[in-house]
Amino acid sequence: MKVLIAINSLDTGGAEKLVLDALPKFVEKGIDISLLLLNGENTSFLTSLERDECCAIHKVSTGSVYNPFLIFRLIPYVRKYDIIHVHLFPALYWVVFAKLCSFSSTKLVFTEHNTTNRRRNLFIFKWIDRFVYSRYAKIITVSTEVKLFLKEYLQVKNKKFTTITNGVNLEHFNTIETAHSKLFENDSDEVWTIVQVAAFTRQKDQETLLKSIPYVIFPVQLLLVGKGPLRLKLENLAQSLEIEDKVTFLGERIDIQQILKTAHVAVLSSHYEGLSLSGVEAMAAGIPLVAANVSGLKTLVHGAGILFEHRNEIDLANKINLLLSDEKHYLETTTLCIKRAQKYSLDTMVDSHIKLYNELL
Structure with missing residues (x-):
């Protein structure tokens, strides 16, 4: 054959x-x-x-x-x-x-x-x-x-x-050690890392994610991995929101597993998806996934990660704040995400x- x-x-x-x-x-x-x-x-x-x-x-x-x-x-x-x-x-x-x-x-x-x-x-x-x-x-x-x-x-x-x-190749993620544990020790100098792996296109709606960052009450660094025609527009938006010091555009990368290893929360804000591989990989890496409640994501995430209202940056920020303020909630979500990823x-x-x-x- x-x-x-x-x-x-x-x-x-x-x-x-x-x-x-x-x-x-x-x-x-x-x-x-x-x-x-x-x-x-x-x-x-x-x-x-x-x-x-x-x-x-x-x-x-x-x-x-x-x-x-x-x-x-x-x-x-x-x-x-x-x-x-x-x-x-x-x-x-x-x-x-x-x-x-x-x-x-x-x-x-x-x-x-x-x-x-x-x-x-x-x-x-x-x-x-x-x-x-x-x-x-x-x-x-x-x-x-x-x-x-x-x-x-x-x-x-x-x-x-x-x-x-x-x-996804689950074996590649089984050895990843996530970096969240020390961030629940009330050390104000520590910064939470939020990551999104997605092309810079209209479908992926990084705009909502960027607009949510000013409402996150914890010190955060947002890593945007990918490339696409909307990158310049998104960079300008980050500047207009005065969050450019909190956002890093990493461009096209193949070391996604290592990037996930340094992250604490993954976000997918897409308008629609089929079955998001980047979402599955984040969950397999032991990172809580926060995703828009839209077709293609809600089925993947419901009962494991956290869903937020589509195109609602305030709700997204509230979901991130809740996750980062409660270690028990964070760890429970992480465990459910890892379990869900095993299906893929x-x-x-x-x-x-x-x-x-x-x-x-």
Whole structure:
């Protein structure tokens, strides 16, 4: 069985991180697997994968992933593999059209990572999406919530949908020692560290997190990990709120585990998610997760971490203040988060994918 994972790029993001972590696991389990990137420009994720030399990497271009002529560059690859597993738009479209042009019998699998996207607000895309999704032999959704939203959008009831939750490499986090204990010893010189790992895009809503910081009554340092088009706007917002001395923009990083090791609280303020890998990783690292009460996060966090009202910076600050003022509450939340993270094993996810591939052949 020859499998090709196709994705837009290995830029920093949840789906990209999932692919980066999963590829070595597939190789360990004896799968002949390769990676195809629509944009093969160098990134920290790609550099890391190339250094490990775990699989073949095909770089279709170094230009825009939205170029429809990429369809023709994909055709030779479509013919070489038994299974092509696709992540993200527009790879979702281009692989389907390449298969149609190649008359290949290759089985296509797609993973849907989000509960919604901008295409779903445009009428014309609804009909294109219905056609494209229908060409996939199997559609994996990363949560039941994602599946329900997608099936409602496509208005289909067929059985090609299956839920396989994303997974993280739990072994990488079992050895992490968190740094919270000494901060409950009434030492006013100590500073709590809040972290968010997310791209600087509208979906992730760092604006609400930044606006909450002036209302946090404890000394805090906010670490924002990621990159994206809204970084300058967010830096300007931090200055206008006069909290620039409390906020550090760390940029693109691959040492997330070490950053989590130094943090005390993780926050996700997104407008929506599918299944947040950065949230699972924070919980696995033994850090309480405070997240917006929105689709894709509430299911992950409810009963383990703490939910705050969407886009309400005052409620977010109140939830952080409560957490940092009560050691018992903090430790109970940490324990529940660690327990919840155990449900999201990378090994279990990869095994489920392999089982699905075998069923299709």
